[in-house]
Amino acid sequence: MMLVPANPLRPRLPDDHFAPEAHAAREAGITVAVVDHDALTRDDPHRAVATVPAGGVAVYRGWMLRSDQYAAFAEALAARGVSLRTNGDQYRRAHELPGWYHPLAPVTPASTWTIGAERAAFDCARTRLGTGAAVLRDYTKSMKHHWNEAAFIPDLSDSAAAWQIATRFLELRADDFTGGFVLRAFEHFTTAEVRTWWIDGACALIGAHPDTPDDLPSPALDLATLTPLVAALDLPFVTVDLAQRHDGTWRVVELGDGQVSDRPDSISPYDFVATLLDGGLSDDARSRIGR
Known part of the structure; x- marks a missing residue:
């Protein structure tokens, strides 16, 4: 159902x-x-x-x-x-980054987080992450569409400027703020994000990200390293968003529950249903939608 x-x-x-x-x-x-x-x-x-x-x-x-x-x-x-x-x-x-980060740590930017939104906890997390630039989010969401004011921290060592970004992030997230602050080391990506869909640890579908539905996935996408890591999470239905770093390495930008991950317009709903619900479809049902 x-x-x-x-x-x-x-x-x-x-x-x-x-x-x-x-x-x-x-x-x-x-x-x-x-x-x-x-x-x-x-x-x-x-x-x-x-x-x-x-x-x-x-x-x-x-x-x-x-x-x-x-x-x-x-x-x-x-x-x-x-x-x-x-x-x-x-x-x-x-759905929440602390739940999937450690198993995927080898293939995603270094991250640390707080419990709650206190300044002292934020400063401890900022120090743990080290120096350089970072991207701020909470357990479930960033404010990437407010990049300069509420997402990108150019210099982790500048405590006042970093806290200003965090304060604006809190204002924008308001009651939707979830869990605590998450600080992720900034990595320079050279491609649009690719959204991959996984069922029981196996990649079932590869498509564009909903934010860039016309930027189709690169044929160079290699999931060999990622596959055993996602399988080890033992989650039934997830999405993994990836982008290629400046050195050519594919990196995990986000993992999310597949039930609440948006489908790009470039994937038809028929292909989506056929692929992602295939395990529960009868042969007759598959034939009716071309699978």
């Missing part, structure tokens, strides 16, 4: 953003049910899942949820006999 957010104006229908995937899933013979995303974010998960059919295994394709909201979502579904393929612990480990 695929679960998608309901359209806020027509709550029996999928949200417009996820309607193409819902349509492709239905054509493949997959049950599609809507959930009330607003109720999930208002900590009312049982209301959110009130129209979900009882029983079965489900994959969520929807807007981002905090880890605690997702855990409550999973519990509310379990009360209806529905099991999410990604459980609450797995979602947190994929």
Whole structure:
């Protein structure tokens, strides 16, 4: 079963953003049910899942949820006999950087983080990371579209300037600030990001990043080093965003839970559903969507 957010104006229908995937899933013979995303974010998960059919295994394709909201979502579904393929612990480990960083440390920029948003903790993390430039984010998100004011720290040794960036980051993230500050060593990338999709530790799909949907992946992308590291995470459905460093090395920019990772327009919803839900499709369903 695929679960998608309901359209806020027509709550029996999928949200417009996820309607193409819902349509492709239905054509493949997959049950599609809507959930009330607003109720999930208002900590009312049982209301959110009130129209979900009882029983079965489900994959969520929807807007981002905090880890605690997702855990409550999973519990509310379990009360209806529905099991999410990604459980609450797995979602947190994929969704929040501290959950995946150490296993992927050899292939991603050096990082350190705080618990909370205190200045003293930030300064300790800044010192631990060392010198040079860094990129600031929290456990789940950066403010890369506010690069100079809230993301890029040119010099970690300049404590006042670094804290100014952190303060602006907090202002912009506001109530969405999650976990603590994360400082990542700056690396110079020379390509657009590539979004890769992984099911049970194996890469199932490679495509453009949603921010640059027309920048198709390089044929030089080599996943040989990354594959055993992702497999060791033992996560059922994740995305890994990669970019090529100036020295030609492919580096992990981000790992996220695949259920809340956006699909670029350059990947059709039919190919997406066929590839990412293939393990749960019958031969007849695969034939109906060309797989």
